[in-house]
Amino acid sequence: MSILEVRNIRKSFEHTEVLKDISFSMEQGQAVSIIGSSGSGKTTLLRCLNFLETPDEGIIRVNGETLFDSAAAESRSDASIRKKRLHFGLVFQSFNLFPQYTALENVMLAPNLLSKESGTADRDAIRTRALELLDQMGLSDRTDRYPHQLSGGQQQRVAIARALALHPDILCFDEPTSALDPELTGEVLRVIRSLAEQKTTMIIVTHEMSFARDVSDFAIFMDGGIILEQGPSTELFDNPKMERTKQFLSALQS
Amino acid sequence: MFGEVTLSLLQGFWGTLKLFILTLVFSLPLGLLISFGSMSHVKLIRFPIRFIIWVIRGTPLMLQLLVIYFGPGIILHSNIWGSGDTGRFVAALTAFVINYACYFSEIFRGGIQSVPVGQYEAGAVLGMTKTQVFFRVILLQVVKRIVPPISNEVITLVKDTSLARIIAVYEIIWKGQSFIKSAGIIWPLFYTGVFYLLFSGLLTLMFGWIERKLGFFEIK
Numbered sequence: 450m451s452i453l454e455v456r457n458i459r460k461s462f463e464h465t466e467v468l469k470d471i472s473f474s475m476e477q478g479q480a481v482s483i484i485g486s487s488g489s490g491k492t493t494l495l496r497c498l499n500f501l502e503t504p505d506e507g508i509i510r511v512n513g514e515t516l517f518d519s520a521a522a523e524s525r526s527d528a529s530i531r532k533k534r535l536h537f538g539l540v541f542q543s544f545n546l547f548p549q550y551t552a553l554e555n556v557m558l559a560p561n562l563l564s565k566e567s568g569t570a571d572r573d574a575i576r577t578r579a580l581e582l583l584d585q586m587g588l589s590d591r592t593d594r595y596p597h598q599l600s601g602g603q604q605q606r607v608a609i610a611r612a613l614a615l616h617p618d619i620l621c622f623d624e625p626t627s628a629l630d631p632e633l634t635g636e637v638l639r640v641i642r643s644l645a646e647q648k649t650t651m652i653i654v655t656h657e658m659s660f661a662r663d664v665s666d667f668a669i670f671m672d673g674g675i676i677l678e679q680g681p682s683t684e685l686f687d688n689p690k691m692e693r694t695k696q697f698l699s700a701l702q703s
Numbered sequence: 704m705f706g707e708v709t710l711s712l713l714q715g716f717w718g719t720l721k722l723f724i725l726t727l728v729f730s731l732p733l734g735l736l737i738s739f740g741s742m743s744h745v746k747l748i749r750f751p752i753r754f755i756i757w758v759i760r761g762t763p764l765m766l767q768l769l770v771i772y773f774g775p776g777i778i779l780h781s782n783i784w785g786s787g788d789t790g791r792f793v794a795a796l797t798a799f800v801i802n803y804a805c806y807f808s809e810i811f812r813g814g815i816q817s818v819p820v821g822q823y824e825a826g827a828v829l830g831m832t833k834t835q836v837f838f839r840v841i842l843l844q845v846v847k848r849i850v851p852p853i854s855n856e857v858i859t860l861v862k863d864t865s866l867a868r869i870i871a872v873y874e875i876i877w878k879g880q881s882f883i884k885s886a887g888i889i890w891p892l893f894y895t896g897v898f899y900l901l902f903s904g905l906l907t908l909m910f911g912w913i914e915r916k917l918g919f920f921e922i923k
Contacts, residue, residue, distance in 0.1 A: 499828050535830045545825035549843045549920045558839065559829035597921035615829060 450513050452477045452650055453498075453619055458507035460493055467493045468504070469674040475619075475667060478648035482661035482682060485671035486697060491654045494671070495621050498652070499539045500530045511536045511618055538617030542624040544604040546596040552607045553579055553592040556614050563615070575614075582610035586640055602633030606640055620644070622653045638664075658701050662686040670694045708882065708891045715878025716898050722792070722864045722874060726799040727857065733800060734807030741812055759805040764798070765866050771798040772870045788873060795867040799860075806856055814849040815841070819923070847917045854910035858903045875899075 451474040460468040468490045475481045483491045496502040498509065500517075509517040516533040546555050556579040564571060583592050586606040596604055605625055612620055622641065626634040638660050644651065645664045655661050661668060661682065668682035670689070678691045689695045740752035759767065772794040775783040784790035818841050826836035865876045879892035 501824055501827065531830055531832065534828055537828070539828040541821060541825065543819075543821055545819070545821040547822065547825070547840050548922050549847075559826075559831060562835055562839070563830060595920050611829070 454510040456508040480645045480651045480665040481667045482665035489671040490674040536618045538612030538620040602636045715875035718874035729800040730803035733804035737808035738811035768798045795872045814845040
C-alpha cells in the first residue's frame with residue numbers, strides 16, 4: 450500500500466486553475482522531488498497536502514486512510530483538519546521560526562502543547578528528543594539561541610528539526626534553500642541528504658536540480674498545473690521523454 | 704503658600720490620574736475588540752466599525768466631550784449623566800474611552816496585520832489550534848510591535864485629560880485655575896505643568912523598560 454495517494458486534485462484561485470487534475474503516489478521511505486518552473490503549481494500542491502489550501506476536488510489518502518475527499522463534507526471541517534495535518538510536516542522557504550523562542554523552544558513548543566492536550570505530558574522525553582534532533586542537525590551548540598542570532602542555514606535546520614519533532618509520516622520541503630545565500634545552501638542540503646539516507650519519507654520541491662537527481666528516488670515534473678512527466682529520478686533527469694521537460698532541464702544547465 | 708498650592712494641585716492631580724487610569728482600563732480592551740471588528744470578514748461588521756473609527760479620529764476630542772455630555776439631553780430631553788460631579792466625570796470618561804479605544808484599535812490592527820502570515824501557517828502545520836497560535840506565537844510579536852505607538856498615545860492621554868475641564872470635570876488644570884479667582888495668582892496654573900512633566904517622565908521610563916524587556920528577540 451502506498452504511504453501517500455493523491456487522486457485528481459484540482460485547485461483554482463479566482464479564475465486561475467493552478468492545479469489541474471494532479472494524481473501521484475509514493476511509497477514509505479521514498480524521497481520524491483517535484484520540479485518545474487515558477488507558477489507550475491508545485492508549492493500549491495504542497496500547501497494542499499498540508500491543508501493550508503483546500504483542494505476544490507480530489508482525494509488525499511495516507512496509509513490507506515482518506516484524509517481528504519472533496520465529495521465528503523466532513524473531511525473539510527477545521528477540527529478534523531488539525532489532526533490530519535500531523536501526518537505531514539512542512540519546511541517553508543522562509544523558515545518561519547517563532548522569533549520569541551530559542552531554537553530548542555521552537556522545536557519543543559508544538560509537541561508540548563499536543564502532549565498536554567492528550568494528557569500524556571512528558572516534558573523530559575520531549576526535551577531529550579528535541580535536543581537529539583538539533584544535534585542531528587549539527588546545532589547542539591546553538592540550542593539556546595534565538596532565531597535572529599542564527600544564520601539562515603541554521604534557522605532552516607532548526608525548522609527541519611521542528612517539523613521532525615512531531616514524527617510526520619511525510620516531510621515536505623517547499624524550496625528549502627531558495628531564501629539562502631549559495632554558501633549556506635550546502636549545509637541544509639547535507640541535512641536533507643542525510644535524512645534521505647535514513648529513509649525518511651519526503652517530498653522536496655526544489656530548484657536544485659543536481660541535488661534533486663541525487664537525493665530523490667522519484668521525480669515529478671510539473672508544468673502549467675499538470676504533472677507532465679514522472680518517473681524514477683535518474684530516468685527523468687537523464688532521459689526525459691517529453692520535449693518540455695528536456696527544454697526545462699537544459700535551460701537550467703546552460 | 705507654595706506648600707499649600709502643591710497640596711491642592713496634588714488633589715487636583717488625583718482627578719487627572721483617575722481619568723487617565725480608568726480610560727486606559729476600559730479603552731485598551733475595547734480597542735482590541737474594535738480592532739477585531741475592523742478586520743472582520745463580515746462587511747456588515749467591518750464597514751460600520753471603520754465608519755465609527757473615521758468619525759472619532761476625524762473630529763476633535765473636545766467636541767466629542769461636548770456632544771457626549773450635552774447630546775443625550777438634546778436628543779432624549781433628559782440628562783442621562785445626572786447633574787453632579789460624578790455624572791460629568793462619567794460623561795468625560797465615556798468620551799475618552801471611545802476616543803482612545805478607536806486610536807488603540809488602529810494600533811492593534813496595524814500590529815496584528817504586520818505579523819507575517821507564515822507565522823500563522825507555521826503554527827497551523829504544527830497542529831496548533833488557532834487559539835494556541837494566537838496566544839503562543841502571535842501575541843508577543845504584536846505586543847513588541849505596538850509598545851512604541853501605544854506609549855505615544857498613553858503620554859498624549861496624560862495631557863488630553865485636561866480637555867475634560869470643558870465640561871467642568873475636576874482635575875489639575877481646573878484646580879490651578881481656581882487660584883486666579885480665589886487668590887489672584889496665576890503661577891499655580893503654570894505650576895501644573897510640572898506635574899504633567901513628572902508623570903509623563905515616569906511613563907517614558909516605564910515604557911523604555913518594557914521595550915528593553917522585549918528586546919531579547921527581533922522580528923523581521
